[in-house]
Amino acid sequence: IFGAHPTSSRCMHRAPAVPAMSSPTPAASHFDVSPELRNVHARQAEIHQLRAREAEFTEQIDRAHRAREEVRAALEETEAELETAVLAPVAGGVDPTAAFPDEILWMILVRVLAGGTCGRVCRRWHAVCAGATAKKQAWQWRWARPLRDIMELHELGSCCMAVGLNGKLYVGYDEGVVGVWCTVTNTHLQTLRGHTDSVSALVVGKNGSVHSASDDRTVRIWSGEDGAHLHTLEGHTRDVACLAVGSDGTVYSGSTDNTVRVWTHGRGGPRLTRVLQGHANPVTSLALGKNGKVYSGSLDKTIRVWSTVDGTHLGTLEGHTDAVLAVAVGADGTVYSGSNDGTLRTWSGLDGAPIRTLPMISDVMTIVIGAGNTVIIGDASNRMSAWNGGAASVRTIYTFTSWVEAVAIGQDGRLFVGCRDFRIVYEL
Numbered sequence: 001i002f003g004a005h006p007t008s009s010r011c012m013h014r015a016p017a018v019p020a021m022s023s024p025t026p027a028a029s030h031f032d033v034s035p036e037l038r039n040v041h042a043r044q045a046e047i048h049q050l051r052a053r054e055a056e057f058t059e060q061i062d063r064a065h066r067a068r069e070e071v072r073a074a075l076e077e078t079e080a081e082l083e084t085a086v087l088a089p090v091a092g093g094v095d096p097t098a099a100f101p102d103e104i105l106w107m108i109l110v111r112v113l114a115g116g117t118c119g120r121v122c123r124r125w126h127a128v129c130a131g132a133t134a135k136k137q138a139w140q141w142r143w144a145r146p147l148r149d150i151m152e153l154h155e156l157g158s159c160c161m162a163v164g165l166n167g168k169l170y171v172g173y174d175e176g177v178v179g180v181w182c183t184v185t186n187t188h189l190q191t192l193r194g195h196t197d198s199v200s201a202l203v204v205g206k207n208g209s210v211h212s213a214s215d216d217r218t219v220r221i222w223s224g225e226d227g228a229h230l231h232t233l234e235g236h237t238r239d240v241a242c243l244a245v246g247s248d249g250t251v252y253s254g255s256t257d258n259t260v261r262v263w264t265h266g267r268g269g270p271r272l273t274r275v276l277q278g279h280a281n282p283v284t285s286l287a288l289g290k291n292g293k294v295y296s297g298s299l300d301k302t303i304r305v306w307s308t309v310d311g312t313h314l315g316t317l318e319g320h321t322d323a324v325l326a327v328a329v330g331a332d333g334t335v336y337s338g339s340n341d342g343t344l345r346t347w348s349g350l351d352g353a354p355i356r357t358l359p360m361i362s363d364v365m366t367i368v369i370g371a372g373n374t375v376i377i378g379d380a381s382n383r384m385s386a387w388n389g390g391a392a393s394v395r396t397i398y399t400f401t402s403w404v405e406a407v408a409i410g411q412d413g414r415l416f417v418g419c420r421d422f423r424i425v426y427e428l
C-alpha cells in the first residue's frame with residue numbers, strides 16, 4: 001500500500017476540477033448605471049431643490065402679505081386718527097389756529113386730499129393746537145369754502161396760464177393774446193398782443209419776464225413789470241407747443257416739428273444755440289430736472305432726457321403706450337409723466353428707472369407740483385386730482401363740468417384752474 005504511486009486511483013479520489021477564476025473587470029456590466037438613469041437621478045435631485053426653494057419663497061410671500069396687512073391696518077388707524085382730529089368740536093366758536101402759518105394748514109389739506117400716512121401730520125396738528133378741539137372749524141374756515149370763480153375770461157378760450165410776480169396771473173388764449181390779471185383784486189390789468197395764432201404755453205422766468213409760445217411758430221418774451229414786448233424767438237417750422245425756462249434765462253421750446261430748440265441769452269437778446277432732434281412725433285411737454293437735465297414728452301409715447309450743458313441725448317424713458325401729454329419734475333428730482341394711455345408714471349431722476357404706474361380714470365392732460373411735492377393732475381374726465389407719492393392711488397379734489405385745460409400754483413399756495421367751456425379761472 002505504501003508503495004503505491006501517489007496518483008493511483010486506488011489510494012485517493014481525484015478532487016473535482018475547479019474552473020480557473022478570471023481576473024475581475026473594473027465594473028461588471030450588470031452593475032453599470034446608464035447615462036439615462038443618472039439623468040433621472042439628477043432631475044429628481046433638482047426637483048427636490050426647486051421644491052425647497054418654492055417653499056422658501058412661499059413663506060417669504062406669506063410674510064410680505066402679513067406685513068402689508070399690518071401696514072394697511074396702521075394706515076387705517078392713522079387716517080381714522082386724522083378724521084377724528086379734523087372733525088373734533090370747537091369750543092366757544094373761536095378758531096384758535098387763525099394766526100397759524102398757512103404752511104401748516106396746507107400740510108393738512110395735502111394729507112386729507114391726497115391720502116397716505118397721516119400720523120405725523122396729525123400729531124403735529126395736535127401739538128400746534130395744544131390739544132384744543134379746533135380742527136373742524138379751522139378746516140371749514142380755511143379750506144372747505146366753496147369753489148369760486150374769480151375771473152371771467154371774457155368769451156375767449158383759455159389754453160394755458162402761469163403765475164407771475166406781484167400777484168399777477170397770465171392767461172393765454174386761443175385768439176393769440178395773453179391776458180394779465182391781478183389775483184389780489186381779481187381784475188383784468190392788460191392784454192399782451194403780438195401773436196397771430198393761439199397761445200399754447202406760458203412760463204414766467206426767475207426775473208419775472210413772461211415767455212409765451214404760440215401756434216404761429218414763435219416764442220415771445222414780455223416784461224413782467226409793464227408787459228412790454230422784449231424779444232421774439234423764431235426758428236421752428238411748425239407750432240410751438242411747450243416751454244421751459246432755466247434759472248439762467250435759457251429758453252427751451254418744443255414744437256410739432258418734432259424738435260426742441262435751445263435759446264441762450266447773448267448780446268441783443270436770446271439766440272438759437274441748439275436744436276435737439278430725436279423724437280419721431282411732435283413734442284408736447286418740457287420740464288427742467290436736477291443735475292443739468294431737461295425732459296421732453298412727445299406723441300411718440302416717449303420721454304427723452306437731454307443735457308442742459310451740451311444738448312447730449314442722455315436717455316429715453318419708455319413705458320407709456322400712448323402719447324405723452326405732460327411732464328413735470330418734483331423737488332427731489334422725481335419725474336412725473338401723464339399720457340393718453342390713462343396713466344400717471346413716475347421715474348427716477350438719477351437713472352430714469354421706472355418707479356410707479358398709477359391708473360387714472362382718463363387721459364392725463366396736465367401736471368403741476370404743489371407744496372410738499374404733491375402732484376396736482378388735470379385729466380380729460382373733468383377732474384382735478386392730487387397724489388402725495390405715498391398713497392396707493394390719487395384722490396379727486398374737484399370734478400368740473402368740462403375738462404381741465406390749464407393749471408397754475410401761486411406763491412401763496414393758491415391753485416388756479418382753467419376749464420374750456422366756462423372761460424373762467426377758478427380758485428381752489
